[in-house]
Amino acid sequence: xxxxxxxxxxxxxxxxxxxxxxxxxxxxxxxxxxxxxxxxxxxxxxxxxxxxxxxxxxxxxxxxxxxxxxxxxxxxxxxxxxxxxxxxxxxxxxxxxxxxxxxxxxxxxxxxxxxxxxxxxxxxxxxxxxxxxxxxxxxxxxxxxxxxxxxxxxxxxxxxxxxxxxxxxxxxxxxxxxxxxxxxxxxxxxxxxxxxxxxxxxxxxxxxxxxxxxxxxxxxxxxxxxxxxxxxxxxxxxxxxxxxxxxxxxxxxxxxxxxxxxxxxxxxxxxxxxxxxxxxxxxxxxxxxxxxxxxxxxxxxxxxxxxxxxxxxxxxxxxxxxxxxxxxxxxxxxxxxxxxxxxxxxxxxxxxxxxxxxxxxxxxxxxxxxxxxxxxxxxxxxxxxxxxxxxxxxxxxxxxxxxxxx
Numbered sequence: 001x002x003x004x005x006x007x008x009x010x011x012x013x014x015x016x017x018x019x020x021x022x023x024x025x026x027x028x029x030x031x032x033x034x035x036x037x038x039x040x041x042x043x044x045x046x047x048x049x050x051x052x053x054x055x056x057x058x059x060x061x062x063x064x065x066x067x068x069x070x071x072x073x074x075x076x077x078x079x080x081x082x083x084x085x086x087x088x089x090x091x092x093x094x095x096x097x098x099x100x101x102x103x104x105x106x107x108x109x110x111x112x113x114x115x116x117x118x119x120x121x122x123x124x125x126x127x128x129x130x131x132x133x134x135x136x137x138x139x140x141x142x143x144x145x146x147x148x149x150x151x152x153x154x155x156x157x158x159x160x161x162x163x164x165x166x167x168x169x170x171x172x173x174x175x176x177x178x179x180x181x182x183x184x185x186x187x188x189x190x191x192x193x194x195x196x197x198x199x200x201x202x203x204x205x206x207x208x209x210x211x212x213x214x215x216x217x218x219x220x221x222x223x224x225x226x227x228x229x230x231x232x233x234x235x236x237x238x239x240x241x242x243x244x245x246x247x248x249x250x251x252x253x254x255x256x257x258x259x260x261x262x263x264x265x266x267x268x269x270x271x272x273x274x275x276x277x278x279x280x281x282x283x284x285x286x287x288x289x290x291x292x293x294x295x296x297x298x299x300x301x302x303x304x305x306x307x308x309x310x311x312x313x314x315x316x317x318x319x320x321x322x323x324x325x326x327x328x329x330x331x332x333x334x335x336x337x338x339x340x341x342x343x344x345x346x347x348x349x350x351x352x353x354x355x356x357x358x359x360x361x362x363x364x365x366x367x368x369x370x371x372x373x374x375x376x377x378x379x380x381x382x383x384x385x386x387x388x389x390x391x392x393x394x395x396x397x398x399x400x401x402x403x404x405x406x
Contacts, residue, residue, distance in 0.1 A: 001084065003031055004047040005070055009038040016072055018046060024056060024066040031070075057097050058083030058199040059406050060137040063157030068197075083154060083199025087236060089260055092293075094238075094300050094343045096202075096406050103159060103344030104333075104400050105136030106382065107305065110146060111353040113385050124149045128156050130350055130383055134393055135400030140304060140346040142167045142208050144191040153200040160198070161240065161263075161302070161346070163205045164191040165226070171211030171244055173219040181222060188226055192234060202237055203261055204230055209244040213253030220255045227258040242304045245288065246272070252295050261343075262296045263304035264288070269328040270308040274319050274367050278331060285335040293341060301341065305348035306332045309361060309379040310390055313372035320371045325380075326392040333399045347396065352381035 007016055016038055020031030033048045056064035064083060071077040088095045095101055108131075112123040119127075127149065131139055138159040145153075145162065153160055166184050168174055175184045188206065195201055206223050214220040227239045238260035243249075245265035249256075256262060268284045269276075276284070292301055308328045314320030329347060336345040354377055361373045373379060382393050 001052065002047055002049050003033075003068075003070075004045055005033065005078075006043055006045050007036070007038065007072065008043040009040060011040065013037065013039045018070055018072050020048070020068065020070040022050060022052070022066050022068055024064070052084070055084050058085045058154075058157075059097055060157040060159065061405050063155060063199075065154060065199075080197050081151065081154065082197050085199055087202055087238075089238060089300050092298050092300055092341060092343075094202075094261075099406050101159075101343070101406050102404065103138035103161075103302065103346070104403055105131060105138040105140065105158070105345075106134065106347040106350040107140040107142070108350040109353045110141075110143065110149070113387070119146060119149065121148065124152050126387065127350065128152045128158065131158055132156060133389075134350075134382060134396045135403075137405055138202075138344060138346070139350075140205075142205075144195065147194070150195060150198045150200060154198055158200060159202050160200045161203045161205055161304075161344075162191075162195065162201045163208060163242075164188045165206040165208070165222075167208045169209040169244075171209065171215060171247060173207075173215035175222065176216070176218055181218060184222060185226060189229070192230065196234065203240040204234070204237060205240040205242055205263070206259075208242045209265065210241055210255070211244045211247040213249045214255045220253070223255045224258065231258070238300060240300075240302075245305075248292070248295060250295070256296065256299070259299070261300035261302060262292075263302040263344075263346075264292055265305040265348075266303055266332070267306060267308075269331065270319070271362075271364055271367070274364075278327070281328075282331055282335050285332060286339075289335070289339055289342060300343045302344035302346070303332075303336055303342065304346055306345070307348045307380040309364070309371075309373055310392065311372070311374060311379050313374070319368050320373065322391045325390065326395040329392050330395050330399060333396070337399070337403055347382065348380050349378070350381060351383035351387070352377055352379050352385040354378070354385070 015035050017035035018033040022029040031050045033046045036044050038044050065081045068082050069079045110117045140161040142163040175181050230239045240261040241259050243264045269281045308325045310322050310325035357376045
């Protein structure tokens with residue numbers, strides 16, 4: 001493996017020789033960096049290679065971690081837990097350590113009752129515990145996750161589809177000025193550099209719910225520029241784009257030419273065709289998958305969102321009830337698991353969370369005018385905002401645990 005470290009000299013011009021060590025289970029592997037003369041106030045990147053015979057490889061079934069320590073004498077030091085693995089993709093298929101990888105999990109929002117997004121260590125432990133309870137081997141986030149949560153996901157063996165770009169959704173794009181574009185790109189660069197050592201992250205997602213081939217040239221240029229930068233600076237991870245499934249492109253345009261993975265939302269059974277029969281809904285899902293394959297040949301394909309609101313206010317069996325949510329999720333999982341060319345699926349979402357006070361479910365009321373929802377709360381979660389498991393948790397856990405793992 002190759003290790004690079006940025007060294008900044010805060011003293012007079014001098015020669016600096018960083019040292020490092022990689023340790024695990026009583027084994028230690030020294031890392032010797034070449035000495036560099038660095039002028040006062042300047043910085044330089046130094047690199048070194050270290051060979052590990054028979055390394056313990058990180059995977060969801062065996063999340064092996066090494067301790068990496070770097071130091072310049074007694075002046076400055078750095079420590080992190082890292083994982084070693086090989087991620088590869090070819091012909092639209094994803095591989096981890098040489099084995100086909102198929103992802104199943106849920107999206108999450110960093111939000112806890114009483115704390116908002118100021119998560120405590122206990123809140124982060126709970127999120128990971130809930131992911132493990134549903135049998136997830138992966139999680140999707142629209143926002144860069146907190147380092148503490150990423151460390152827990154590393155240790156738990158849960159892969160991360162990590163959003164790093166503007167979250168504007170439903171075909172919107174607001175970074176329309178040069179200053180806003182620069183800010184968006186800087187945000188993405190910072191997020192990547194901050195989280196680069198986490199073995200759980202397998203994809204950097206650049207935009208959320210793109211409609212068609214992008215809203216305008218600014219969005220297309222943003223995706224192309226970041227794709228080029230990521231392939232140059234982090235070629236070991238995929239570059240991804242999330243597509244608004246109700247408005248996919250008929251033919252993939254320039255925005256998608258360089259990306260490695262494409263995800264689409266599919267709310268069949270909720271926003272789309274809630275009154276259709278189970279067999280009709282399943283046929284619609286399969287049709288959308290076929291269209292997705294034709295539009296994005298050779299890309300790693302993922303379903304980024306599927307699900308339904310659920311609470312106790314609606315009659316059992318009807319849309320909005322717990323039993324309806326469980327049946328819709330089971331239908332989606334069954335269709336996706338049967339499609340060998342699909343590389344992943346993410347339920348929306350792990351737990352309920354507040355949006356804006358006036359939120360009443362969005363466009364669903366045009367399809368289901370008598371639906372009863374709690375105002376201001378997204379209720380598509382497998383868990384309530386207070387943390388109680390909905391019946392769908394058992395359904396999803398049974399189905400996810402039956403899927404192959406790596």
